[in-house]
Amino acid sequence: MDALNNLALGFSVAFDPMNLLYVFIGVVVGTAIGVLPGLGPTATIALLLPVTLTLDPTAAVILLAGIYYGSMYGGTITSVLLRLPGEAASVVTTFDGYQMARQGRAGPALGISAIGSFVGGTVSVIGLVLLAPVLADAALAFGPPAFVALMVLGLFLVTSLGTGSTIKALCMAAVGLLLSAIGQDLVTGKPRFTFGQTSLFDGLDFVAVSMGLFGVGEILYNLEQTEKVQAFTSKIKNIWPSRKDLKDSSGAIARGSVLGFFIGILPGGGGVLSSLASYAMEKRRAKDPSRFGHGAIEGVAGPETANNASSTSGFIPLLVLGIPSNVVLALLFGALLVHGITPGPQMMTNHPEVFWGVIASMFIGNLMLLALNIPLVGFFVQMLRIRAGILVTFAVLVVMVGVFSISNDVFDMWVVLVFGIIGWIMKKTGFDPGPLVLAFVLGPILESSVRQSLLLSGGSFTIFVTDPISLTIFIALGAGVILGFVGRGRRRLVANKQEKVAAE
Amino acid sequence: MFTNRARSQWPRVIPIILLLVGVAAMIGAYQLSLGQLNQPGAGLWPFIVGAFLTLTAAVLFFVQDPSECEQWNRRALGIVAGLASLGLFIVLFQMIGFLIPAFLMLALWLKTFGEEPWRLAVPLAVAGAVVMHFLFVVALGVPFPKDIVVTLFSALGV
Numbered sequence: 001m002d003a004l005n006n007l008a009l010g011f012s013v014a015f016d017p018m019n020l021l022y023v024f025i026g027v028v029v030g031t032a033i034g035v036l037p038g039l040g041p042t043a044t045i046a047l048l049l050p051v052t053l054t055l056d057p058t059a060a061v062i063l064l065a066g067i068y069y070g071s072m073y074g075g076t077i078t079s080v081l082l083r084l085p086g087e088a089a090s091v092v093t094t095f096d097g098y099q100m101a102r103q104g105r106a107g108p109a110l111g112i113s114a115i116g117s118f119v120g121g122t123v124s125v126i127g128l129v130l131l132a133p134v135l136a137d138a139a140l141a142f143g144p145p146a147f148v149a150l151m152v153l154g155l156f157l158v159t160s161l162g163t164g165s166t167i168k169a170l171c172m173a174a175v176g177l178l179l180s181a182i183g184q185d186l187v188t189g190k191p192r193f194t195f196g197q198t199s200l201f202d203g204l205d206f207v208a209v210s211m212g213l214f215g216v217g218e219i220l221y222n223l224e225q226t227e228k229v230q231a232f233t234s235k236i237k238n239i240w241p242s243r244k245d246l247k248d249s250s251g252a253i254a255r256g257s258v259l260g261f262f263i264g265i266l267p268g269g270g271g272v273l274s275s276l277a278s279y280a281m282e283k284r285r286a287k288d289p290s291r292f293g294h295g296a297i298e299g300v301a302g303p304e305t306a307n308n309a310s311s312t313s314g315f316i317p318l319l320v321l322g323i324p325s326n327v328v329l330a331l332l333f334g335a336l337l338v339h340g341i342t343p344g345p346q347m348m349t350n351h352p353e354v355f356w357g358v359i360a361s362m363f364i365g366n367l368m369l370l371a372l373n374i375p376l377v378g379f380f381v382q383m384l385r386i387r388a389g390i391l392v393t394f395a396v397l398v399v400m401v402g403v404f405s406i407s408n409d410v411f412d413m414w415v416v417l418v419f420g421i422i423g424w425i426m427k428k429t430g431f432d433p434g435p436l437v438l439a440f441v442l443g444p445i446l447e448s449s450v451r452q453s454l455l456l457s458g459g460s461f462t463i464f465v466t467d468p469i470s471l472t473i474f475i476a477l478g479a480g481v482i483l484g485f486v487g488r489g490r491r492r493l494v495a496n497k498q499e500k501v502a503a504e
Numbered sequence: 505m506f507t508n509r510a511r512s513q514w515p516r517v518i519p520i521i522l523l524l525v526g527v528a529a530m531i532g533a534y535q536l537s538l539g540q541l542n543q544p545g546a547g548l549w550p551f552i553v554g555a556f557l558t559l560t561a562a563v564l565f566f567v568q569d570p571s572e573c574e575q576w577n578r579r580a581l582g583i584v585a586g587l588a589s590l591g592l593f594i595v596l597f598q599m600i601g602f603l604i605p606a607f608l609m610l611a612l613w614l615k616t617f618g619e620e621p622w623r624l625a626v627p628l629a630v631a632g633a634v635v636m637h638f639l640f641v642v643a644l645g646v647p648f649p650k651d652i653v654v655t656l657f658s659a660l661g662v
Contacts, residue, residue: 167564171522174557178529181553185536185546192546193532220586223617224579389618393610394632400593401602401636405646413594421587428580429515429573447549459542 003129010356013058014364019357022059023365026066027372033067034074035380036391041071045331046214047395049207050402057339058354062361064332069311069362073117073369076304077380080109089307092275096292096299103295108241112297113304114373115241116253120309121366123257124264128316128359131265132348135320139345144452145463147322149473151446154323156477157266159435169435172426176436179204180443187451199411206334208403208415209440213433214327215399216416217423219392224424239377241297249301252282256302260309265316266325274310275303312362319343319355322445327434330441337441515573522561529554586617601651602641606633 013019033044045067052060075090080097093113100109142150159169182193183203194200241249256278263274282302283292292299317323322344324330336343341351348355403412423433457463464470530551539545589612596605610629614620620628640646 165569167560167567171519171557171560171564174526174553174560175522177553178525178550178557181550187544188546190536190546192536192550193529216590220583223586224583387618387620389620390614390628393613393618396590396613397606397610397632397636400590400597401640401646404597404648405640405644408647410594410598410649413597417587417590417594420590424583424587429518431518450549450552451544454541454544457542459540461541 002133006133006352006356007129007360009352010358010360013353013357014062014360019059019062019361020364022055022063023066023361024368026063027070027365027368028376030067030070030072031074031077031369031372031376031380032383034071035077035383036074036386041068041075042214042327042331043218044071045328046210047399047402049211049331049335050406052335053207053338053406057336057341057351058357060335060339061332061354061358064335065315065358065362066365068328068332069117069121069308069365070369072307072311073114073373074380076113076117077110077377078384080106080113080300081381082384089272089275089303089311091272092279092303092307093300095279096294096296099293099295100297100300105295107238108245108297109300110373110377111239111241112245112249112301114370115246116249116256116301116305117308118366118370119253120257120260120305120307121312122363124261124309124312125359125363125366127261128313132316132320132355132359135316136345136348139321142345142469143467144449144456145467146469146473147449148446148453149464149467149470149477150321150323151442151449153473153477154317154325155435155439155442156481158325158438165430168431172431172433172436173439176439177443177446179209179436180440181447186444186448197411199409204415204440205403205406205412206338206441207406208412209419210331210334210437211399211403212416212419213423213426213437214331216396216420217427217433219395220420220424221427222388223392239373245297249297251285252278252298252302253305255281255285256305257309260306261313263306264310264313264325274306278302278306308366315359315362319347319358320345322347324438324441327437330434330438334441342445515568516565519561519565519568523558523565526554526556526558526561530558582616586613589613598649600649601653602637602648603633603651603653606636 014023029048030041030044033047034041045064048064048067052063055063072089075085076093076097078084079090079093080101083094083098085091085094097109097113100106155173159166159173180203182200184191184194184201191201259278259281260274263277279292279299279302282296282298283289286292286296286298311328314325314329317325318329318333320343322333322342324333333343336354341347341354399416400413403416404410406412426433426436453463454461457466464474533547533549533551533554536547536550537545538548538551541548589609593605593609596608607629610632611625614625614628615622618625637648637651641648
């Protein structure tokens, strides 16, 4: 069994004592920062990127992955206790989780989230082990045109499935592509848009850009919005859910795992889409849908499971095809690139220890989260008392100094500041920085694939139509865009009608 | 009424800026030489991307929903001031090293954004600056610009 051998290799890497330590640190730091007010998963990962540059690639990705799902879980804690979702995907958890907490059932809500996340994550890891090699084999047959098509599809899906307006997201994707073109052209060696700055010769630093947009930008935005966080004082009891709770939510967890896994494979599908879909599914299936929104445990278990399942299976497009499906994965993608590893079909053969090590570490990390949750939730709740103002001040200074330490260049500090301003203005004007960063990461690869395609075809764009795989993807994309427009138009019509009826 | 209208129109500036950036990118890319399609030059890709940005920005100008944007308010002004202080921090950091600018920045932010009283903000800022100096310079060996405080102390023989 090939899959078993691979998994054995993965576990031998993940059980290396240092790597175990990094999983542990990642999970704990991720949870802690996810709980802290004002810092979500993206901000956390962006802030800690410079730290990981000193580690070897496997350890770096293991640490970042741990922070990723750790901070997701941290977001769950604040969603349940304070109705403060750390990021979009936990918004769904606030619907019923917060209601459960108000009824004195915060413990079971957190417990079932941890169990659901563990099950969802595990199911996804198993699916990943089975599906990834098959997909990678298929992807090896892809030529440059097919990769161009895949990346365009990925960018389109992220822009249309994300939050906010599609045209704005496309605009930001264009800006990201343009920014990634800054620096020396790899083929001709000509400097592009460097304005005589030697620091720009190697292009804008990915870490500095993402730290600016997500670190500083989001911190500033949250600072502006400050709502006073009310202290959570009551004690949390009975984290382990009762037998009835488990029975009530077992179906939701099972459905959430499968649903989350498949949604996560789609580019742009992770996170919020999966938790929303699971919530809708559970509500539709329920005998008494009116309980939802009033503390139904299935409404917590399903979405939390689906969220974690999809964030794990999101690693499939990232590691196998080299297409990050959401912003956090784009940051991981960037971290891998900095370490000289290009995620893609060859990764499994060229860097099997990284690939399978990370996958095995995710399983261990989920187990650790489950184990840590029970003794440490009290400690994490205490962290909610730290005042946001103090935290944010120190975080900003750490960002500034941290980015300097990457290449000891003050120029990077200015990059962070400028992108912090841009990120803040984008937030204020309803632009999502996600597509920008994603496009920034994909830009150089997309460009070289386009160039290779043009070379192959002798300068004709028809290669994207004559290549069967590329053609299939573009047809699917076109159909999706058309369907999306029709669907939106219909929804708008219905909404208009309803408004008219309401007005009359 | 007029001021309200003017205020709700301010987001329209953004597609215009993006459009100008797109056009500028296309011009810049053209000057870099586009090459031939079968022999792409350095400017071909930026030109395509610039055209894409110009197009999307133009569409955005017409379909943008200004209600998605937040209004400027007092707190936003505070943020602008905070950003300016960060710029000042970078300049000073380059000139006189880490300790004094870090202390000033921490104290200012803790007082204004954290709304902490001075008697808490000042000791926290001192402690924060010193701890981070030791963490980054002494423990991690990051070569910060020459620090006048450190120079002074070593001149005094401390």
